[in-house]
Amino acid sequence: ALAGQAAADRYHLPQLASNVEDEPNNTTRFVVLGHQEAGPSGRDRTSLIMSAHNQTGALSKLLAPFSDAGVSMTRLESRPARHTLWAYVFFVDLEGHRDDQSVSSALAELGRRAPYLKILGSYPMAAY
Known part of the structure; x- marks a missing residue:
C-alpha cells in the first residue's frame, strides 16, 4: 500500500511508502484494483x-x-x-x-x- 500506517495495518497490506504528501493537511482516496467484479452489497x-x-x-x-x-x-x-x-x-x-x-x-x-x-x-x- 502507498498509505499511512493505520491504513496498511487495517487492511493487512505491506506499506510501500509513507509521508508522500506535499501538503500536510491533505486527504487522499485509495482504491483496491482487481480483476473480478464486485457484486452489489446494498451500499x-x-x-x-x-x-x-x-x-x-x-x-x-x-x-x-x-x-x-x-x-x-x-x-x-x-x-x-x-x-x-x-x-x-x-x-x-x-x-x-x-x-x-x-x-x-x-x-x-x-x-x-x-x-x-x-x-x-x-x-x-x-x-x-
Whole structure:
C-alpha cells in the first residue's frame, strides 16, 4: 500500500511508502484494483470516465440521466484530454451499483449520449 500506517495495518497490506504528501493537511482516496467484479452489497459506489461534445449544454445533457433516474453523484472532476487541446474528460462517482436498476438505466442512456464512456467499476463504499 502507498498509505499511512493505520491504513496498511487495517487492511493487512505491506506499506510501500509513507509521508508522500506535499501538503500536510491533505486527504487522499485509495482504491483496491482487481480483476473480478464486485457484486452489489446494498451500499455501493460506481466510478466512470466520460467525455462531452464541445458545445453549449453538453455536460448538462450528460448529467440529466442521473437526475432523471434519481441517482446521486458524489464526485465530478474534469481533466484535460490527452488527445485534443481544450477537450476534457470527466471522472464521476455515483451512489449505487451498476447492476441496480436506476444506475443501470442511467448508464445506458449516458452511453447513448457520451462520445466516450468507460465504466471503471462498482464497489462497496468504504467503511470509516
